[in-house]
Structures are given as structure tokens and as C-alpha cells.
Amino acid sequence: MASSTVTSPQPPRPPQPNLAFRQLRGQRSPAEFAAAVRRAAREIGERVCCDARYVGRVEAGEIRCPNYAYERVFLHMFPGRTLTDLGFAPRSSVRGRARTTDDADETKGACEPYETQNPPDPHQSDHQNDEIYEESDVLRRLFMTSGATVAAASLSPLGLAHDASAAQSPVRRAGASEAGALEEAVRRIRLLDDRHGADGLYRRAAAPLRAAYALLDAGATRRTTADRLHSGAGELAISVGWLAHDSGRFDDARSHYAEALATARMNGDEALEAHAFCNTAFLARDAGRPREALRAAQAAQRAARSLGSARLMSLLALREAGGWAGLADRTGCEQALARAQALFERGHSDADPEWMSFYGEAELEGLEAQCWSTLGDWRRAARHAGRAAQLQDPHFTRNLALYTAELADDLARGGRPDEAAAAGMRVLDLLGEVQSSRIQTMLAGTARVLLPHRRASGVSxxxxxxxxxPRTP
Structure with a gap:
């Protein structure tokens, strides 16, 4: 228990929207305004990691006063104005109070970590909310129970320390045990996603991500440990970004992937850069931006060229194929698919990244099915999707549901409604174990295609x- 001489903190005030800043943005989207901020920063030699999420946090009042780098950029963009004119609180009013989570974000470095603090959904069943909290506890414990334990002071600004006095302790540098806990958190998130899907997990995966960037801010005892922390934080940002992606939160996913890419480039980590570009390509394809998907996939291949992993290059060729398919370039798609298959057949190697454990023959077939589906070749798409579902280890429920949903949609659009309905039923059987907005959206599309065939066997x-x-809110 904290000493009685310690003054109890005041309850946090609800943030007040920054209407002045919102007015200055005008008709530009948050992403367009963020790009303007980055351009202004380059003009004066500053470097800030501004994106649409940061702009949203400022406008929501979550950032009451920007750090010094952002201050210089904003005053450059709006000459003659003060921070108060821009809707921010005076720096003295922020620095004079005990630091809270929000204050920590307001006054630290220019590349600010992302956070997502979504409360439990009141519309979910008690069982679903229990699972969310259980996953949250698992992820927290990965940091709190490692050999030497993560420094309480490093975690306290992120809400993970339970002792109020620990928050007053000086921050100590991270060591190998903290780096190991971070790497284990990444593995655990991936395992939970494979088994249950992203929707519930995404709500609670932000806590380890905030802790990871707190460890980076604290520094490390050795260079090798610092490299592990940068790589681990980047991989964790990608994992959380994928959870956002699979949950249909594309803007959040884009922000997390961009953070991972920035972390990779700051640390000269080609493997992390390739992974970040790989996921960015996938996201762009799903978001209907095929040219961006193609360019990101090609950038990933350039980053990965020296890594020596044929399997990684195979996956990246598939990402490129998806971009070509989105551009309706059948020749480009077929060439990339052939390259992906040839690289895949070279087999595994010690250079294969750990995160690629999901990429086996089933995923190869599933991604090829998506390409043919995009090109409108439903027969070929259904053949590859069926193979993917047959090859998938049933233990990984989420991917099994995904491939079967792809199969159902391809069959429905290819004029085989009875087979599509049977595949759709198999997906419905799996939805009790899987929470994935992506899969539910695919299944809803299949249902719309099947509506005119309701009299066919099994369709009704x-x-x-x-x-x-139950409809997701």
C-alpha cells in the first residue's frame, strides 16, 4: 500500500475536443492533414511520425499539449499563432501536474506509440467479455512474470503496475529478460489469433504494445538487447496491426504498420521492413488500393532480397500477384504466381522468419484462390480454395474458417449454389470459435449472392x- 503521505491523484478529467485544431484542418481528411504536417516538418528539419490517428487524438483532446517537435512544426504551419490559439493547453499546466498516461504521451518523443483503449463491448455476451479479459491477462502476464520482471516504473505509465509507489520509481533500462517477454507476447498474440480470430483480442492487445514502446524509451543495457527490443516492438506493432486489419479497422491497421516500418528503418532492420511492407500490401489489397498493394509488395521484395529466405520471397510474390489481380492484369498476376510457386518449392531454410510459421501449402493455395477470385475466374478460385481448406490443420480454426468462406463465395459466384450453401454451413459451424469481422463480411457477401437461389438444395x-x-455493432 502507498504511504499515507502520498497525495491521492485527482480523478482524470474527460478530454475536451480541440475544436480550434479541427477548424484549422478544414476540408482535408485526417490522413491528408497528417501528410501536410510531415511535409512541414521536413521543411524545418524536424522528424515527426504524424498520421491520421495522431490527428484524431489531438482533435479529440487526448493530447492536451504536443511535444516540442510537434510544437515547432505546428507553429511553422500556422505562423503568428500560439499553442493556445491552436487549442492546446499551456505547457506549464501540463508539466505542473503529476504525470498520467495521457501526459506521458503529450510530452515525450516525436514518434509517439499508438494506443487503442476500447472498452469491452456491452452488447457482447458475458462469455465473450470473459474471454477478452482472459486474453488481456495472459498478455499482461507475459511482461509481468518474466525472469527478472519488466521494470515496474517502465510499465506504470501504461497502467500495468499495481503498486502506486512503483510509479514514483526511476525508470531502469531493459535487459534480456524484458526482450524475451516481448518476443513471447508476439508469439502468444499470433497463437490466439490463429485459434480465435482478431475481434476480441484486438481490444486488449494494445497494452503490451504500449509497454513495448515504454521499454524502447527507457533504453537497453546492451546493443544486442536494444536490437531485440526494436525488432520485438516492430513485430508487436505488426501483430496488433493485423488484429485491426482482420477486425475491419483498416485505418488503425495502417497506423500500426506504419509504426513498424518506421521502427525498422530507424534500426536498419531489413527483416522487419520486409514484414511491415508485406502486411501493408495485404491491407492495401483488402482496402481496394491495388496499385499501393503492388508497390508495397515490390518494396518488401527489395528489402528481403539479402535475407536468403525463398519462402519469404514466395509469400511476397503472392502479395505482388494480389496487386496485379486488383489491377486486372492477368499476365502480371500469373507471372507472380508462377514465381511464388517456384520459390515455395525450394523448401524451408534457417533464414525463414519466425512469423512465417503460418505460411504453408494451405496458405499458398488460399492466397492463389483470392487472386483468381479477384480476376473473376470463379472455377479456378474455388479449386484452390477447396485445396486450402483440405490442407489446413483443423487446430487453426480461424484459417480453416477463412478458406472455407472463400470457397463458399467462389462457388456461389460460379453458379454452384447448393455446394456454396454446404460450405457456408461449415463456416457457420466454426463461428462459435472464431471472431473475425473479415470472415463474417465474406459470408454476408455470399448470402447476398445466394438470395436469388433460395429454392436450391440447402440454400434456404x-x-x-x-x-x-447476431450482428456486430
């Missing part, structure tokens, strides 16, 4: 069962 039963599913 599928449509009725699908209609009875």
Missing part, C-alpha cells in the same frame, strides 16, 4: 441460419 437453410447470427 443456410440463409435462415445466417440471418439468425
Amino acid at each position: 437453410a443456410f440463409l435462415e441460419r445466417h440471418a439468425s447470427l
Whole structure:
């Protein structure tokens, strides 16, 4: 228990929207305004990691006063104005109070970590919320129970320390045990996603991400440990970004991937850079930006060229194929697919990244199915999706549901409604174990395609069962 001489902190005030800053943005989107901020920073020799999420936090009042780098950029953009004119609180009013989580974000470095603090969804069942909290506890414990334990002072600004007096302790540097705990958190998130999907997990995965960047801020005892921390934080940002991606939160995913890419480039980590570009390509394809998907996939291949992993280059060729398919370039897509297959057949090597454990023959077939589906070749798409579902280890429920949903959609669009309904039923059987907005969106599209065929064998039963599913809020 904290000493009685310690003054109890005042309850946090709810943030007040920064209307002045919002007015200055005008008709520009948050992403466009963030790009303008980055350009202004370059003009005066500053470097800030501004994106749409940061702009949103400022406008929501979560950042009451920017750090000094952002201050210089904003005053350069709006000459003659003060911070108060821009809707911020005076720096003295922020620095004069005990630091809270928000204050820590307001006054630290220019590349600010991302955070997502979504409360539990009141519309979910108690069982679903229990699972969310259980996953949250698992992820927290990965940091709190490592050999030497993560420094309480490093975690306290992020809400992970339980002792109020620990927050007053000086921050100590991270060591090998903290780096190991971070790497284990990444593995655990990936495992939970493989088994259960992203929707519930995403709500709680931000806490380890904040802790990871707190460790980076604190520094490390050795250069090798610092490299591990940078790599681990970047991989964790990608993992959290994927959870956002699979949950349909594309803007959040884009921010997390951009953070990982910035971390990779600051540390000269080509493997992390390739991974960040790989996921960025996938996201761009799903978001309907095929040219960006193509360029990101090609950038990933340039970064990965010296790593010596044929399997990684195979996956990146598939990402490129997805971009070509989105551009309706069948020749480019076929060439990239052939390259992906040839590289895959070279087999595993010691150079294969750990995060690629998901990439086996089933994923190869599933990604090829998506390419043919994008090109409108439903027969070929269904053949590859069916192979993917057959090859997938049933232990990884999320991917099994994904490939089967792809199969159902390809069959429906290819004029085989009865087979599509049967595949759709198999997906519905799996949704009790999987929470993935992406899969639910695919299944909803299949249901719309099947509506005119409701009299076909099995279709009516599928449509009725699908209609009875609880709708995500």
C-alpha cells in the first residue's frame, strides 16, 4: 500500500475536443492533414511520425499539449499563432501536474506509440467479455512474470503496475529478460489469433504494445538487447496491426504498420521492413488500393532480397500477384504466381522468419484462390480454395474458417449454389470459435449472392441460419 503521505491523484478529467485544431484542418481528411504536417516538418528539419490517428487524438483532446517537435512544426504551419490559439493547453499546466498516461504521451518523443483503449463491448455476451479479459491477462502476464520482471516504473505509465509507489520509481533500462517477454507476447498474440480470430483480442492487445514502446524509451543495457527490443516492438506493432486489419479497422491497421516500418528503418532492420511492407500490401489489397498493394509488395521484395529466405520471397510474390489481380492484369498476376510457386518449392531454410510459421501449402493455395477470385475466374478460385481448406490443420480454426468462406463465395459466384450453401454451413459451424469481422463480411457477401437461389438444395437453410447470427455493432 502507498504511504499515507502520498497525495491521492485527482480523478482524470474527460478530454475536451480541440475544436480550434479541427477548424484549422478544414476540408482535408485526417490522413491528408497528417501528410501536410510531415511535409512541414521536413521543411524545418524536424522528424515527426504524424498520421491520421495522431490527428484524431489531438482533435479529440487526448493530447492536451504536443511535444516540442510537434510544437515547432505546428507553429511553422500556422505562423503568428500560439499553442493556445491552436487549442492546446499551456505547457506549464501540463508539466505542473503529476504525470498520467495521457501526459506521458503529450510530452515525450516525436514518434509517439499508438494506443487503442476500447472498452469491452456491452452488447457482447458475458462469455465473450470473459474471454477478452482472459486474453488481456495472459498478455499482461507475459511482461509481468518474466525472469527478472519488466521494470515496474517502465510499465506504470501504461497502467500495468499495481503498486502506486512503483510509479514514483526511476525508470531502469531493459535487459534480456524484458526482450524475451516481448518476443513471447508476439508469439502468444499470433497463437490466439490463429485459434480465435482478431475481434476480441484486438481490444486488449494494445497494452503490451504500449509497454513495448515504454521499454524502447527507457533504453537497453546492451546493443544486442536494444536490437531485440526494436525488432520485438516492430513485430508487436505488426501483430496488433493485423488484429485491426482482420477486425475491419483498416485505418488503425495502417497506423500500426506504419509504426513498424518506421521502427525498422530507424534500426536498419531489413527483416522487419520486409514484414511491415508485406502486411501493408495485404491491407492495401483488402482496402481496394491495388496499385499501393503492388508497390508495397515490390518494396518488401527489395528489402528481403539479402535475407536468403525463398519462402519469404514466395509469400511476397503472392502479395505482388494480389496487386496485379486488383489491377486486372492477368499476365502480371500469373507471372507472380508462377514465381511464388517456384520459390515455395525450394523448401524451408534457417533464414525463414519466425512469423512465417503460418505460411504453408494451405496458405499458398488460399492466397492463389483470392487472386483468381479477384480476376473473376470463379472455377479456378474455388479449386484452390477447396485445396486450402483440405490442407489446413483443423487446430487453426480461424484459417480453416477463412478458406472455407472463400470457397463458399467462389462457388456461389460460379453458379454452384447448393455446394456454396454446404460450405457456408461449415463456416457457420466454426463461428462459435472464431471472431473475425473479415470472415463474417465474406459470408454476408455470399448470402447476398445466394438470395436469388433460395429454392436450391440447402440454400434456404443456410440463409435462415445466417440471418439468425447476431450482428456486430
